[in-house]
Amino acid sequence: MTFDLVVIGAGPGGFDAAVDAAGLGLSVALVEKDFLGGTCLNRGCIPTKLWLGATSAIEELHNQARMKVASGEVTVNFAGLQNRVQKHLAGTRKAMGLQLKKLGVELVEGMGRLSGDHRVTVAAADGERTLDYKKLVVATGSRPIFFPGLEPDGECVLDSDMFLSMEAMPESLIVVGAGFIGLEMAQVAHRFGCRITVVDAMDRVAPLEDPEVSATLASVFKRWKWDIRLEERVAGVLTRNGKAELTFQSGDKLIADKALVAVGRGPVTMDIGLRKAGVELLFNQIQVDDYLMAAPDIYAIGDANGHIQLAHAASHQARYVALHAAGKVEGPYVCPPVPSVLYGAPEVMRVGMMENEAFLADYDSTEVSTAQLAANPMAQAHAATQGFVKVVWSGGKVVGVTAVGHDVSRLVTPAAMIVHQGWTADAIHSIIFPHPSLDEALLTALTAERKKVQ
Amino acid sequence: MTFDLVVIGAGPGGFDAAVDAAGLGLSVALVEKDFLGGTCLNRGCIPTKLWLGATSAIEELHNQARMKVASGEVTVNFAGLQNRVQKHLAGTRKAMGLQLKKLGVELVEGMGRLSGDHRVTVAAADGERTLDYKKLVVATGSRPIFFPGLEPDGECVLDSDMFLSMEAMPESLIVVGAGFIGLEMAQVAHRFGCRITVVDAMDRVAPLEDPEVSATLASVFKRWKWDIRLEERVAGVLTRNGKAELTFQSGDKLIADKALVAVGRGPVTMDIGLRKAGVELLFNQIQVDDYLMAAPDIYAIGDANGHIQLAHAASHQARYVALHAAGKVEGPYVCPPVPSVLYGAPEVMRVGMMENEAFLADYDSTEVSTAQLAANPMAQAHAATQGFVKVVWSGGKVVGVTAVGHDVSRLVTPAAMIVHQGWTADAIHSIIFPHPSLDEALLTALTAERKKVQ
Numbered sequence: 060m061t062f063d064l065v066v067i068g069a070g071p072g073g074f075d076a077a078v079d080a081a082g083l084g085l086s087v088a089l090v091e092k093d094f095l096g097g098t099c100l101n102r103g104c105i106p107t108k109l110w111l112g113a114t115s116a117i118e119e120l121h122n123q124a125r126m127k128v129a130s131g132e133v134t135v136n137f138a139g140l141q142n143r144v145q146k147h148l149a150g151t152r153k154a155m156g157l158q159l160k161k162l163g164v165e166l167v168e169g170m171g172r173l174s175g176d177h178r179v180t181v182a183a184a185d186g187e188r189t190l191d192y193k194k195l196v197v198a199t200g201s202r203p204i205f206f207p208g209l210e211p212d213g214e215c216v217l218d219s220d221m222f223l224s225m226e227a228m229p230e231s232l233i234v235v236g237a238g239f240i241g242l243e244m245a246q247v248a249h250r251f252g253c254r255i256t257v258v259d260a261m262d263r264v265a266p267l268e269d270p271e272v273s274a275t276l277a278s279v280f281k282r283w284k285w286d287i288r289l290e291e292r293v294a295g296v297l298t299r300n301g302k303a304e305l306t307f308q309s310g311d312k313l314i315a316d317k318a319l320v321a322v323g324r325g326p327v328t329m330d331i332g333l334r335k336a337g338v339e340l341l342f343n344q345i346q347v348d349d350y351l352m353a354a355p356d357i358y359a360i361g362d363a364n365g366h367i368q369l370a371h372a373a374s375h376q377a378r379y380v381a382l383h384a385a386g387k388v389e390g391p392y393v394c395p396p397v398p399s400v401l402y403g404a405p406e407v408m409r410v411g412m413m414e415n416e417a418f419l420a421d422y423d424s425t426e427v428s429t430a431q432l433a434a435n436p437m438a439q440a441h442a443a444t445q446g447f448v449k450v451v452w453s454g455g456k457v458v459g460v461t462a463v464g465h466d467v468s469r470l471v472t473p474a475a476m477i478v479h480q481g482w483t484a485d486a487i488h489s490i491i492f493p494h495p496s497l498d499e500a501l502l503t504a505l506t507a508e509r510k511k512v513q
Numbered sequence: 514m515t516f517d518l519v520v521i522g523a524g525p526g527g528f529d530a531a532v533d534a535a536g537l538g539l540s541v542a543l544v545e546k547d548f549l550g551g552t553c554l555n556r557g558c559i560p561t562k563l564w565l566g567a568t569s570a571i572e573e574l575h576n577q578a579r580m581k582v583a584s585g586e587v588t589v590n591f592a593g594l595q596n597r598v599q600k601h602l603a604g605t606r607k608a609m610g611l612q613l614k615k616l617g618v619e620l621v622e623g624m625g626r627l628s629g630d631h632r633v634t635v636a637a638a639d640g641e642r643t644l645d646y647k648k649l650v651v652a653t654g655s656r657p658i659f660f661p662g663l664e665p666d667g668e669c670v671l672d673s674d675m676f677l678s679m680e681a682m683p684e685s686l687i688v689v690g691a692g693f694i695g696l697e698m699a700q701v702a703h704r705f706g707c708r709i710t711v712v713d714a715m716d717r718v719a720p721l722e723d724p725e726v727s728a729t730l731a732s733v734f735k736r737w738k739w740d741i742r743l744e745e746r747v748a749g750v751l752t753r754n755g756k757a758e759l760t761f762q763s764g765d766k767l768i769a770d771k772a773l774v775a776v777g778r779g780p781v782t783m784d785i786g787l788r789k790a791g792v793e794l795l796f797n798q799i800q801v802d803d804y805l806m807a808a809p810d811i812y813a814i815g816d817a818n819g820h821i822q823l824a825h826a827a828s829h830q831a832r833y834v835a836l837h838a839a840g841k842v843e844g845p846y847v848c849p850p851v852p853s854v855l856y857g858a859p860e861v862m863r864v865g866m867m868e869n870e871a872f873l874a875d876y877d878s879t880e881v882s883t884a885q886l887a888a889n890p891m892a893q894a895h896a897a898t899q900g901f902v903k904v905v906w907s908g909g910k911v912v913g914v915t916a917v918g919h920d921v922s923r924l925v926t927p928a929a930m931i932v933h934q935g936w937t938a939d940a941i942h943s944i945i946f947p948h949p950s951l952d953e954a955l956l957t958a959l960t961a962e963r964k965k966v967q
Contacts, residue, residue, distance in 0.1 A: 071948065104949050105890050112894025113582045116573035120587050128567045128594045131587040133574050139582045147893055154888070371948035378942060398947040434608070436559050439601055440566025469923035472952045475944050476930050488832060490929050493852040494525065494825035495558050498926045 062088045064384050065179050065192035067171040067331070070097020072361030072373030073198030074155060079381035081162035088190050089164050090171035090181050094148075095155045097200050098362075099370040101148055102220045107243050109144045111402050114250040118404045122442040135251065137228050144223075173332035177356065194356045194384040197333070197345060198373065201362035204325040208295030209235060215303035216296050216318045219244065228253055229316030233305050235293060237264040239401045241321035242276070246403040249283060256286040256313055258293060258305065265401065269413050272463040275446055279405055288313075296320065326363045349391035351380055358384070372397045396478045398471040405446055408471040411459030411478035417451045418512045425512040426452040430503035432464040436495040441465050448504040456481040460501070470501045477505075516542045518838050519633050519646035521625040521785070524551020526815030526827030527652030528609060533835035535616035542644050543618050544625035544635050548602075549609045551654050552816075553824040555602055556674045561697050563598045565856050568704040572858045576896035589705065591682050627786035631810065648810045648838045651787070651799060652827065655816035658779040662749030663689060669757035670750050670772045673698065682707055683770030687759050689747060691718040693855045695775035696730070700857040703737060710740040710767055712747060712759065719855065723867050726917040729900055733859055742767075750774065780817045803845035805834055812838070826851045850932045852925040859900055862925040865913030865932035871905050872966045879966040880906040884957035886918040890949040895919050902958040910935040914955070924955045931959075 064080045066073045069091035077089040094101045116133045123129035159166050167190065169183030179190045203218040205211070211218040217225070219240050228251040234241040237259035245255050257264065257280070263273035264280065264287065280287060292308040296318045303318035326343045337354040339346040344365030345353045353359040358380040361373030375394070382388040401407035417425040432438040432446040446464015450457055458481070460474035480486070482505075492502040518534045520527045523545035531543040548555045570587045577583035613620050621644065623637030633644045657672040659665070665672040671679070673694050682705040688695040691713035699709050711718065711734070717727035718734065718741065734741060746762040750772045757772035780797045791808040793800040798819030799807045807813040812834040815827030829848070836842040855861035871879040886892040886900040900918015904911055912935070914928035934940070936959075946956040 099948070108890055108894045108949055112891070112896070113577050113580075115895065116570045116577065116583060116587065119570035119573060123567050123570065123589070126567075126593075126597055127590070128597055129570060129587055129589045131585060133570070133583055133585040133587065135577070135583045136581070139580075143580055143582055147890075151890075369948070371945050374948065375942070375945050395944050397945055400947050400950065436562055436601075436605075437566070440562045441569065442566070468947070468950065469920075469926075469952075471947050472923075472944075472950070472955075473926045473930060475946075476927060479944050488829070490849050490926075490933050491825050491829050491851055492929075493854050493922070493925050494553070494823070494828065495562050496854065496922065496926070498923075501926075 060086070061177075061191040061193060062086050062165075063192075064088075064194050064196065064381075065090065065190050066196040066198060067179065068097065068198035068200055068361075068363070069095045069166075070198060070200045070361060070373065071099050071370035072200075072377045073097070073196065075374045075377035076196045076198060076360065076381050077164045078158065078162060079378050080384060081164045083381055083385040083387060085381075085385055087164045088167055088192075089159065090167045090169065090179065090190070092168070092170040095152045095166075096148070098202075100151060102223055104370060105148065105151070106144050106223045107247070108402060109147060110140065110247040111243065113140050113143070114247055115404070117250045119441065126442045128442070137251065138226065141226070171331065173336040192356075195358065196377075196380055196384075197338075197353065197357060197359040197363055198361050198377070199327045199331065199363045201324040201326050201368060203321070204323050205320060206322060209293065209320045209322060211320055212298050215298040215301065215316070216320060219319065219321050222317075222319045225317075230254065231315035231317075232256070233258060233296070233303055233313055233315045233318040235259075235296060235305070235318060235320045236322040237261070237266065237287075237289075238321060238323070239265065241319060242401060243403055244319060244321070245285070249285070254315070255280075255283075256288065256315065258288045258291055258313070260290065260292055262290050264289070265407065268407060268409060269449060269461045271447070271449065272407055272409075272461055275463045276405065276407070279445060324362065324368060326365055328363055350383060351376055351392050366394075367397050369397060369399060396475050398475045400468045400471055402468060404443060405464045406466060406468045407461070407463045408467050408474065409459075409461040410471055410475045411457075412451055412453070413459055413461060414449070414451050414512055417453045417458050421453050422512075424452075424454045426509035427512060428452070428504055428507040428509045430500045430507055432500055434503070435497060435500045437497040438465045438500070448500045450504045452509060455483055457505070460504075462500070466497050467500075469497055473498065473501060514540070515631075515645040515647060516540050516619075517646075518542075518648050518650065518835075519544065519644050520650040520652060521633065522551065522652035522654055522815075522817070523549045523620075524652060524654045524815060524827065525553050525824035526654075526831045527551070527650065529828045529831035530650045530652060530814065530835050531618045532612060532616060533832050534838060535618045537835060537839040537841060539835075539839055541618045542621055542646075543613065544621045544623065544633065544644070546622070546624040549606045549620075550602070552656075554605060556677055558824060559602065559605070560598050560677045561701070562856060563601060564594065564701040565697065567594050567597070568701055569858070571704045573895065580896045582896070591705065592680065595680070625785065627790040646810075649812065650831075650834055650838075651782075651792075651807065651811065651813040651817055652815050652831070653781045653785065653817045655778040655780050655822060657775070658777050659774060660776060663747065663774045663776060665774055666752050669752040669755065669770065670774060673773065673775050676771075676773045684708065685769035685771075686710070687712060687750070687757055687767055687769045687772040689713075689750060689759070689772060689774045690776040691715070691720065691741075691743075692775060692777070693719065695773060696855060697857055698773060698775070699739070703739070708769070709734075709737075710742065710769065712742045712745055712767070714744065714746055716744050718743070719861065722861060722863060723903060723915045725901070725903065726861055726863075726915055729917045730859065730861065733899060778816065778822055780819055782817055804837060805830055805846050821851050823851060823853060850929050852929045854922045854925055856922060858897060859918045860920060860922045861915070861917045862921050862928065863913075863915040864925055864929045865911075866905055866907070867913055867915060868903070868905050868966055871907045871912050875907050876966075878906075878908045880963040881966060882906070882958055882961040882963045884954045884961055886954055888957070889951060889954045891951040892919045892954070902954045904958045906963060909937055911959070914958075916954070920951045921954075923951055927952065927955060
């Protein structure tokens with residue numbers, strides 16, 4: 060038979076594309092070489108959130124203890140936690156498998172590659188299988204990338220996959236790369252009592268964020284006694300005498316039990332016959348048009364097309380390609396504002412344009428308005444008052460929101476709606492924010508005095 | 514001088530009315546007999562949130578311990594907590610006072626009453642003072658009410674004000690009234706190890722909520738070994754031999770260290786000259802027209818008008834009357850959907866119409882769609898998976914949302930926007946929900962199969 064749709068990769072993008080397409084009545088095969096759920100479920104967002112959730116009492120206790128309100132000790136059993144993570148992942152994969160079965164999606168396990176006109180060949184454990192398709196979705200995701208000298212060895216130098224598979228937390232950790240992945244993992248290690256050193260070549264932590272957000276994060280981390288080394292170039296990192304040894308280009312060295320290298324992720328697009336099928340690649344990213352198409356009848360979504368490395372962006376693209384493949388939409392893909400969140404304590408949220416982006420787009424009308432979390436009763440209740448919410452305005456409309464601090468992830472969905480809808484000052488009071496709530500910090504920022512960005 | 518606006522009561526409604534009016538350029542006097550911030554700040558929402566925040570590590574630890582992931586003990590020092598609460602309240606009141614001063618609002622401390630044509634007399638510690646006004650805002654708030662036999666004695670039978678002022682947590686507590694106030698306070702007591710009995714004449718806890726929400730709450734409370742006595746009529750409760758003794762109409766008795774009576778709150782509208790000024794009262798509630806006016810040049814907002822006993826509803830009304838008094842709006846008051854939240858763990862949120870209300874309004878087109886929290890990775894991460902999100906549809910539009918479970922308060926602001934905007938199925942994918950997040954449970958509920966309400 061010829062499938063209406065074949066999907067390569069069962070991460071958030073590919074899985075959702077298969078499910079959505081099957082829900083629309085298409086015959087679908089989903090090819091996966093590893094586990095259902097991809098990086099996000101098995102080696103990324105979900106295990107990290109389980110780690111953060113399991114250790115959140117440590118952070119809450121710590122904050123209340125600083126206020127002389129609480130005392131005691133919370134111990135997280137790392138082996139027990141890892142066991143729970145594995146059980147959760149297995150349970151989620153099983154539920155995903157059942158969902159595919161119920162929808163009639165054929166799951167084909169093995170490495171898929173484009174092998175001819177409208178054809179994919181899957182190298183499975185029990186031999187090769189050929190799948191003919193009318194349309195194809197490439198959702199092959201991404202993997203950690205490394206600069207020369209920073210390659211993980213699996214012993215003391217780890218990538219994020221290896222870090223999540225550890226059997227015990229180290230007592231000291233060097234994190235190379237101060238982006239979201241490194242910072243979330245470092246936070247968890249910190250809660251286990253691990254001494255943290257963060258190294259980045261940029262001049263600030265979380266370099267994709269608003270500079271004031273980065274400064275607040277750095278201030279919190281320094282209070283936690285993290286050693287933060289910025290604008291430092293690393294020559295290499297390797298295992299020596301059972302320790303991770305990092306050498307800067309200056310010749311200085313750092314030694315710790317483990318090093319986590321989290322300098323970025325790159326698309327998985329090699330050796331699957333993409334170029335031969337007419338797909339264009341640029342720095343391994345699949346080039347797509349306004350319809351998320353990489354070649355006739357071939358879509359590419361998620362991390363593989365390199366637009367935005369976030370699961371929910373992939374899922375949103377997935378829904379579009381399913382509808383497009385089924386002939387239910389004809390226009391180009393429209394991407395709403397994509398929210399981004401760093402979890403932990405503090406959290407960071409961002410959606411839409413940041414101050415500098417808005418200023419570059421229209422330097423004449425860019426303004427910002429800000430609210431400090433110290434004035435918020437929920438931040439006070441959790442004794443975690445460092446942080447702020449910042450609203451970016453352009454032409455009198457909200458074009459972006461960012462925040463750092465206790466529980467600010469809860470602002471991201473309303474903020475995404477506000478940015479998408481381009482609220483003006485008049486729209487703010489069209490809804491009622493609950494009191495007391497962290498959400499009110501967003502209201503306070505929306506109604507605060509605006510300052511022109513210079 | 515004659516003030517443009519005199520406000521009686523400095524709770525969330527009155528304070529915001531004064532601040533908003535001053536911001537619009539009006540000359541304003543604010544009359545308060547007690548503390549700035551009213552019940553919400555001093556004896557209600559804020560102290561309870563500080564209690565819940567301070568004890569949240571206990572709940573987080575408990576959940577992870579059930580999963581064999583964490584162990585240990587967290588002790589909250591109640592005296593230290595009460596000290597912190599008082600410091601926080603004093604600091605907030607001070608900041609509010611400074612805000613009034615900065616805006617030129619005259620704070621007049623004492624009991625205010627309407628004493629003649631466009632005149633308020635304030636009985637202050639140092640004698641009487643007369644304030645002439647062009648417009649008046651009555652924002653006198655509410656106080657706990659009691660049925661005969663349930664009056665607090667301040668010894669072992671307490672109202673919520675007295676409960677919040679305790680110097681130590683009791684070892685056992687009877688809560689009379691299973692509404693939000695009683696349940697939040699009972700949760701805190703539970704975290705301190707207190708044995709809880711909840712008594713209500715209704716057939717379910719949280720009787721204003723969706724019945725399935727009530728059932729989930731009851732199920733959680735029973736797992737906590739709470740003794741829940743529903744459809745039980747109380748004859749009386751009193752202090753005997755240093756204990757609280759509750760007698761049912763059946764003659765059965767309950768004994769505990771303390772009893773908290775939280776059966777409701779009623780407006781504070783007596784003995785301040787309202788009727789004489791032409792204001793109509795019904796069950797002590799000030800009757801207002803579509804402009805929130807109770808008589809010519811007299812507005813009434815917040816708990817005093819009995820519409821909605823929630824601080825944020827009062828604040829929203831406050832803004833309207835300030836604008837109306839300043840001549841900046843002319844049309845009637847429009848009340849957006851008012852979110853309501855029960856904090857703690859589990860939390861409850863509600864906004865818009867519930868299933869039964871929507872069915873009564875249009876029995877032909879009411880549908881519900883639901884998502885269980887068990888499938889949500891953030892609920893899983895916090896090992897708190899009991900609960901659900903329910904969306905109520907009418908005529909193909911979202912008219913209400915409710916939820917119960919871990920951290921569901923974070924859904925209430927986006928839900929308030931969705932209900933206000935009357936989203937149809939097509940609107941859902943106009944925004945992107947972050948992954949992973951508790952917010953996705955709302956997305957799942959919005960896209961779940963809808964069932965007709967019968």
